[in-house]
Amino acid sequence: MQVAMEDELLSLTHSLLLDDVRVTVLVSQVQFEPYLSPSQDETLATLAGVDEELRSLLRHIVLPGTHISPAAAHLASLLRGCGYSINLVERQLRLYGSSYGARGYIAGRWPQALVALQQYKLLLREVLRLFNPNR
Numbered sequence: 001m002q003v004a005m006e007d008e009l010l011s012l013t014h015s016l017l018l019d020d021v022r023v024t025v026l027v028s029q030v031q032f033e034p035y036l037s038p039s040q041d042e043t044l045a046t047l048a049g050v051d052e053e054l055r056s057l058l059r060h061i062v063l064p065g066t067h068i069s070p071a072a073a074h075l076a077s078l079l080r081g082c083g084y085s086i087n088l089v090e091r092q093l094r095l096y097g098s099s100y101g102a103r104g105y106i107a108g109r110w111p112q113a114l115v116a117l118q119q120y121k122l123l124l125r126e127v128l129r130l131f132n133p134n135r
Contacts, residue, residue, distance in 0.1 A: 005072040006061060012079040013058045019086045020051045026090060030097040036107055038114045043089075046118055050082070053124035060131050075127060082120040089113050 024047045032040040092113055096106040 005076075008076055009061050009072060009079070010058070012076060012083070013054055013061065016079060016083050016086065017051065017054050017058070019083060019090070020047055020054065023047060023086055023090045023093065024051070026093050026097075030093055033103060033107070036096075036103075036110060038111065043114060046114055046121065050086070050117060050121045050124070053121055053128065056128050057124060060128065078120070078123055078127060082117075082124065085113070085116045085120050089117055 024044065027040060027043050027047065030040075032043075038046070092106050092110060095102045096110075
């Protein structure tokens with residue numbers, strides 16, 4: 001059971017890292033309007049923070065002797081939620097970048113998408129503190 005759960009967590013984390021990189025590239029390519037808040041820089045900082053937390057989690061999962069089975073199901077759910085949030089940001093960015101008419105629509109929803117992603121970043125950080133209290 002431990003190996004299967006570790007494999008699932010590795011797969012989820014790896015997939016999220018790839019999604020995060022893809023969205024980071026997309027954020028860099030889309031021209032943000034000055035009125036869009038959070039700004040392009042704030043969005044990139046949030047994505048960099050998510051990347052950092054995911055990399056820390058990945059290192060922790062592959063560390064020999066790590067016992068994560070009691071929290072693994074919760075952690076997998078957290079990673080899936082983070083993935084949904086990253087995908088929402090990506091969809092909104094693609095719509096924002098492809099349609100000038102959609103920019104106003106996205107601008108009204110953009111803060112919630114970034115807040116959700118920031119929440120997942122903080123949750124990942126807290127979970128990692130459970131595994132490593134010195135962090």
